[in-house]
Amino acid sequence: MILTVRGLEVFYGPIRAVRCIDLDIEAGEIVALIGANGAGKTTTVRAIAGLAPFLGAITYNGKSLTPNSAEHNLRAGISLVPEGRGILGRMTVEDNLNLGTYCRKDQAQAAKDIDGMFERFPILRERRHSLASLLSGGEQQMLAIARALLSRPRLLLLDEPSLGLAPKTTVAVFELISSLRRDGLTVLLVEQKARQTLKIADRAYLLETGRVVTSGSAAELANDSLMTQAFLGGTPSHETGAP
Numbered sequence: 001m002i003l004t005v006r007g008l009e010v011f012y013g014p015i016r017a018v019r020c021i022d023l024d025i026e027a028g029e030i031v032a033l034i035g036a037n038g039a040g041k042t043t044t045v046r047a048i049a050g051l052a053p054f055l056g057a058i059t060y061n062g063k064s065l066t067p068n069s070a071e072h073n074l075r076a077g078i079s080l081v082p083e084g085r086g087i088l089g090r091m092t093v094e095d096n097l098n099l100g101t102y103c104r105k106d107q108a109q110a111a112k113d114i115d116g117m118f119e120r121f122p123i124l125r126e127r128r129h130s131l132a133s134l135l136s137g138g139e140q141q142m143l144a145i146a147r148a149l150l151s152r153p154r155l156l157l158l159d160e161p162s163l164g165l166a167p168k169t170t171v172a173v174f175e176l177i178s179s180l181r182r183d184g185l186t187v188l189l190v191e192q193k194a195r196q197t198l199k200i201a202d203r204a205y206l207l208e209t210g211r212v213v214t215s216g217s218a219a220e221l222a223n224d225s226l227m228t229q230a231f232l233g234g235t236p237s238h239e240t241g242a243p
């Protein structure tokens, strides 16, 4: 198990945003965290990334993530693409990528890895000297993912990467996430687009008002009544006989 979360609770002042969350991620999996607005998805990934104090236990590679700090967790191999992407719009594309390597000691290799990102995302090479704010939403999401990959994570946390993207661009982002898993990366994918998410995920958790209400393999959840009622618009396909 690369990550185990047990009894996670996060408070904002007196407000308990998530409670009793148990979650497991095995190396090489895409695990989805699905839930409506305010369900606690961002809070959960921020706790895992070291950005929110929490109660309970988060174990990464068999070790406790306490004390939990963003820099420590990043160095340990946990990288977050935050909700809204976290691109620095007044910096160039290239400088945003450089930021992704700041925690690395092997700067010569890091420079090569930036070249590798330009190979993988030719549009970023083309626009390397542009201000990041001038990129389209889809290009900014690619930049955010490329920047996160430059810290060489083992576990990538993606917080609603498809938010605000056109349908075609959303498909491209989901394909990119699948390709990352093929490269051996482990992914925790926060999403509201349940149908598309369940097509690329191995397993999923459904959050409602700060709790996990159901979980299982992606195939099981595609037929789970709580999931279908909340997210897939109707009757589970095994009840209708639909594929």
Ligand SMILES: Nc1ncnc2c1ncn2[C@@H]1O[C@H](COP(=O)(O)OP(=O)(O)OP(=O)(O)O)[C@@H](O)[C@H]1O
Residues within 6 Å of the ligand: 012, 015, 017, 035, 036, 037, 038, 039, 040, 041, 042, 043, 044, 083
């Ligand atoms: N900084 C904060 N201060 C107070 N309450 C907060 C804060 N951030 C989040 N919350 C509350 O915590 C709960 C969980 O929020 P969170 O952002 O984790 O949800 P989410 O599932 O990511 O939602 P969304 O899909 O809208 O991004 C919500 O009730 C929210 O209002």
Ligand SMILES: [Mg+2]
Residues within 6 Å of the ligand: 041, 042, 043, 083, 159
């Ligand atoms: Mg959120």
